[in-house]
Amino acid sequence: MTTTTKSGTDLDLIAHLLRRAGFNPTWDELQEHAALGYDGAVDRLFNPGPADPMPSDVIRRYHPDQTITQIAPSSGSVWMYRMSTTKTPFEEKIALFWHRIFATGQTKLIQGKVMLTQIEMFRKYGLGSFRDLLIQLSQDPAMILWLDNQDNHKDNINENYGREILELFAMGVGNYTEEDIKECSRAFTGWTIANMPYMSIRMRNNTLRPYGYVAWQYKFDPEDHDDGEKTFLGETGNFNGEDVIDIICKNPATPAFIARHIYHHFVADELPVPQWPFEGPKDPAAIQLMVDAYFANDYSIGAMLRAMFESDIFKSEEKRHARIKSPAELIVGTLRMAGGFDWPTQEIFKATAACGYMGQSLLAPVSVEGWMGGDDWISTGSMVQRINFASDTVGDHNKKGIRQIVDRVAERHPEGNVDPEELLDDLLELAGAIHVESDTLAGIVTYASQQGGIDPRTEDGAAKIASILQLIVSTREYQLV
């Protein structure tokens, strides 16, 4: 692979970190973090300033449908605004990570409000103790109704949540028995929502009548809780849900399972999750590194991620561009390159809808197993969507982010027309330290050479630069992160 950035390894490494812990970085983000050095940049991720996203009252005023209805594109757009405008993209990447694992969907829940509340919970607890996160998850109304825990009664258990917390959320197949599932389910009896009968029937009837959706509120019903003795993962006691979560969290299988997810999401594409019981992790040393950090830091997810980001495994050349961008990563990164949104616009629906067309409907995962990722993101249809969206987004040189790139090219070349090869070097760097293969680069340089002179200080030159950016975001390499 040919590097096309001017600044060498350090900037490339910072860009690698920011792509994985966020989205395609802007030049300002790159410069800001590069000034801190790599360790300082990692530290900034865990100690960011305010997110300062588009304010929720602004979204609500101009899109009254986005926080209170059941329509996935509307609620997904609230999150799309947040991801494309936040100053703390790592927070959103964490929310995406947990959304993919604790996959919950408004396809069943009908209302988007409770899904957005769950995403906010991921922001708040996603980097903290896994124990705290699992408790929040188990008390999250969207999760309770998604996996039917409102039907998990003292005298008639429903195993759905008890099974999935073990199989999909915390430990993985092969680390518990069917009896453990039953005992786990018993521990979560009585974990329900307020007004459960009415809220449940309205969800099943798929109706906003009579007065729109009433957002759900967690409630513990002691009368419906099985307080009897249980034996779970070899321990016996009158366990409730929190006790079961304690036992789950101290089991070594748990951090190993979460670490593999982290690796899959932040380091390199892993095998699909259903194959994990039969195939070991690609990089056992990386998994062990994170398991050790988990136990040394009170089950901290943030400590696992920090250990990974600071490791030579993560920094290595072979891990760069080793994952296929998820649709959300591709769309948000491209939107941020073009300058994001200053104010609500109908354009947001195009972005959210495109994410769905590419295979990742936000807040509406395909199943409880979430999205597999990796090669699954790519198909003939999704590639067309990817290229069309990215190309359309950066093709307008009047967009704030594109104009900034053009202006920076002009600052570097005050003399007039820019040499095509130098121009490509600049654009790849300014657009986020993007790498392309040498043959790809040659093709784009050829195109630039055919444009008849490109002066970035003219409108014609700015338009030509935007057209070159369109080619860059249409490359195979831009699909990788």
Added chain:
Amino acid sequence: MTTKTGTSLELEYRDTNGFGAAQGGRGYYLPVDLAVRSDGRIYVLSRGDAVQGGNGIKITDIEHNWYDVISGRGRSPGEFISATAIVFDANDRIFMADEELNRITIFDADHSYVTHWGTQGSGDGEFDGPSGLAFDRDGNLLVVDDKNHRIQRYTPEGGYISSIGSHGSGDGEFNFPWGVTVAPDGNIYVADWRNDRIQRFTHDGEFIDAHGTTGLGENQFHRPSNTAVDTDGNIFVADWANQRVQVFDKSWNFQTSIRGAGELSVWAAEYIDANADEKEARSSFDPYPELDVEDPHEVSARTEPYFWDPVSLALFDDTRLLVLETGRHRFQVWEKV
């Protein structure tokens, strides 16, 4: 200094009119404004969303009679994309604003489309996101020019006359204003949305005063969206993000604040009666569950009787206040006592 004085004005809950009608028909879906015609019929601007139906100007009355739907989603003449406000002129013609299409649409008293006008921009006679409408005492139309942070005055046919205000937080300046009201005495009240205050102007546009600071207390607002003023000069403020209505006398002395007390409307009760499973489940429904959130918007999201995004107000016979809620697809009726 404003304080609560001797003979306070109070409001008592009387009724609820509405029904979530995302699929169309009787009821509303994401309503954003309402207006009372001279004959007492109530017109509710049901904005809807980009996917489902249920949009249009819905017509009812104080007795829950259901009449008609006019307009609907679209870009053709007489339709709207993001409608924000409606108002009647002295001849019962309907004027409707659309912040996406940047146009004012006129329907005659028989609901037939007449014309539309408006040009997007920031110059005189142009606007960017019309969000509020009111007729002044001369019969000219005040248009809240939201993204240009000003109020413009037009003839009903769209002829530009004058402008009030500019961007800022000083006297007579605005920060994304929303609703506008002309009081019986001719004064102009503007919900200065992002400055968390109400500003008052003379008929001629001279600044009189401003009231409110940011907060949750009395005399404080969070993103007020609209006002109503009765013949005594009492001022009712839709304190939108605080999810309440605050009431003041004409000197801004605080009178009372209401949070909402919605019950099943006639239409809602008919629906519940017709659906046995929901009726049985609702029999144990506690409308005021114990909550673990404090943010007013979140509290309203979980408490059905409370106002949820109370966006617009209208007075009926000068005795009853109609409070329109976008989030609950209804308006509540409160009476002055």
